[in-house]
Amino acid sequence: MGMDSQTKALIVGRLEQMVGPRAVLHRYEDLVAYECDGYTIHKGVPSIVVFPKSTQEVSDVVRLLHQNRIPYLPRGAGTGLSGGATALNGEVVISLVRMNKLLDVDYANRKAVVQPGFVNLKLSNSIASKGYYYAPDPSSQAACTIGGNVAENAGGAHCLKYGVTTNHVIGLELVLPDGEIVRIGGVPDAPGYDLLGFLTGSEGTMGIVTEITVRILRKPQGVLTVLALYDEVNDASQAVSDIISAGIVPAALEMMDRTAIEAVESGNYPVGYPSDLGAVLIVEVDGIAAGLQEQIERVMEVCRKHRVREVRQSRDPQERTRWWANRKTAFGAMGTISPDYMVQDGVIPRSKLPEVLARIGEVSSKYGLRIANVFHAGDGNLHPLILYNSMEDGEKERAVRAGSEVLKVCADVGGSITGEHGVGIEKMEDMRFIFTEEEMNAQMQVRDVFNPDNLCNPGKVFPKPARCVELKRSAPLIHSS
Ligand SMILES: Cc1cc2nc3c(=O)[nH]c(=O)nc-3n(C[C@H](O)[C@H](O)[C@H](O)COP(=O)(O)OP(=O)(O)OC[C@H]3O[C@@H](n4cnc5c(N)ncnc54)[C@H](O)[C@@H]3O)c2cc1C
Incomplete structure (x- = not known):
């Protein structure tokens, strides 16, 4: 889709006048770099990418596109994991990367x-x-x-x-x-x-x-970090629940399961975790220095109540940095154990962790795909990473179905289909697990107050046909202002 070539040439000319020729991409070989964000299942090449460098330039660009009823979408670094910055139907991409001060x-x-x-x-x-x-x-x-x-x-x-x-x-x-x-x-x-x-x-x-x-x-006066290694993921899940119910509020409480550990240990920042571990917890407390050691002792005590194999504080800031580098690069490390992976992002009540993990295991067996789990466990935000090979017939489609089923599990236990990655393209249909048609229509009415013509990032977030706001795209006219 997108614009016809004559309209495109006229729009490119106007954009070049506004932001300068070097800040407008319009050739396929340049545009293809923008065909998706971090969600690679669906792709779409934009018709134009424009790089304004001030608010006024953004406004001028948007005004031109609005007047000509041309759909567009904003884009930052393109690291989004739900397809929000993907121009599925050839929209114009307005990149904000030059506004970086x-x-x-x-x-x-x-x-x-x-x-x-x-x-x-x-x-x-x-x-x-x-x-x-x-x-x-x-x-x-x-x-x-x-x-x-x-x-x-x-x-x-x-x-x-x-x-x-x-x-x-x-x-x-x-x-x-x-x-x-x-x-x-x-x-x-x-x-x-x-x-x-x-x-x-x-x-x-x-x-x-x-x-x-x-x-x-x-910056907090002090930070203390603990690593707890478990044979069984269920014991680690129980420890997560108990740390919070003990009234401790860690700054961070992260978990990785066995498959995730396998990946991070083959990645760029291995910690040296034993290969037969069931789960790793990283727990961090911070705040005023007085009382911090006492808090971390309580954390370790809870961990010990759940058959921990080993629990210990970081010896120095360098060790803490290594633990975090290992955890924070977990998604990318999946590339070391699988040709492709899809990141899911569900939320559940913490107390349901053991049940949900068991059900994710069932989804994994049903679809014949490995699923690694990386969690912001303290707030019940799960990132099941579905491993697949897009070169194998039908695997990508199976991964998509498995991802959706995982989100259904999250919704069924009283959770949600997104913790932080958004709905984008990826989870539009899954919105139905949470909202009725009527509830989605009400939300779209609110959106329409801001975006009445649905030109700004159309076709995202809500499933079709919750209510299809058709773009009344008559033959575009090039306005002069
Ligand atoms: C390895 C990896 C790890 C990640 N870890 C996390 C994590 O821990 N927590 C987390 O929350 N996310 C995480 N993400 C997802 C992603 O980084 C975040 O969603 C991030 O906020 C996207 O920022 P971006 O600049 O890349 O936006 P983009 O991907 O470019 O865009 C994302 C959405 O924002 C819109 N948008 C962009 N800029 C603007 C603007 N100026 N005005 C209006 N709309 C705009 C786009 O239209 C799109 O819908 C991770 C991603 C990767 C690849």
Whole structure:
């Protein structure tokens, strides 16, 4: 799909006038690099990719596309795992990677202002020397952008204690789908509806975020980390549940099962875990130094109650860094044990971990595919990684069906189909596990207030035909303003 060649030539010409010829891609060989994000099951080559470098340029581009009824979508680093940044129907991609500046840091009021293409980890690195950091830490933080984090309401290992992106966004500048520039939030406890909360996690379907004000935090005085090795994944799951019910609030509580351990041990950051382990837990506590050792002792005590093989504190910061590097590169490490993998992202009540893991095991047997499990276990956020080989007939389709069935299991036990990766293209149909048709229609009506023509990231999040908002695409006219 996409535009006819004449319209495309006219639009490319107008975009080049707006942002400069070097900031517009329109040849197939350049566009194909943008055919998907981190979700590779579905692909679509955009008709144009444009790289604005200011809010005004984003607004000009959006206005042009809106006036000509041309669908488009925003894109950050393209690390999304649900297909949100994929131009399935040849949409124009508006890439925010040139808007990559740290605009302001206000230490006195503990906030920072960034452009949407600013890479997550760079924020913490930029303010570390003053003793501050930015808490949301997706494992992709060395690459993903804060604009993408806002769109997906990204989480991370340390979001258990500190909250996900929505808890750290205090102001947004947004280009609405007709090109109007608006500012939202910025004032503590502003009267009126919580639009910030509503826009954070809206997956690029409400407009394009062009500036973000975030909370920054003082680095904790102390951090202590424990590694617990288990023979049985069920014992590790029980320990997770008991740590939280003991009233301890770890900064992070992460788990990997046997298949995940096999992958990370063949990856770039092996720790040297024994090959017959059933599960590994990483538990971290942080805060004021007094009392931290006592907290970590309690954690270790709970771990010991569940037949732990070995539990110990990190000896030094280097060891802690090694444990985290190993955990945070778990997804990529799957490439060492499987030609392809699909990351799932469900949420369950923590107490259901043993039951859900058993059911994921059944799904794995049913479809004849290995499933590795990596979890932000403390908040019940599972990442089952379905391993498959796309060169084998039908395996990809089986992986997709297995993924959907895993999400059904999560929904059935009172959980959800997404913890942090969003719905995108991947989980549109799975929305039906959670919402009725009527509930989805109500949500689309809210979206339509911001995005009435559904030109901004169309065909995402909601299944068809929940309610098909047809694009009334008459022959595009090139407007001059
Ligand atoms: C190895 C790996 C590990 C990961 N670990 C985690 C993790 O621990 N936690 C987690 O939450 N996620 C994780 N992710 C997923 C991904 O990194 C996050 O969803 C991230 O927030 C996406 O940011 P991005 O800049 O790559 O956005 P993109 O992939 O480019 O876009 C994602 C969505 O945001 C929209 N979007 C992008 N920029 C804007 C903008 N400026 N305005 C409006 N909408 C916009 C896009 O249209 C799309 O719908 C991981 C991904 C990988 C590959």
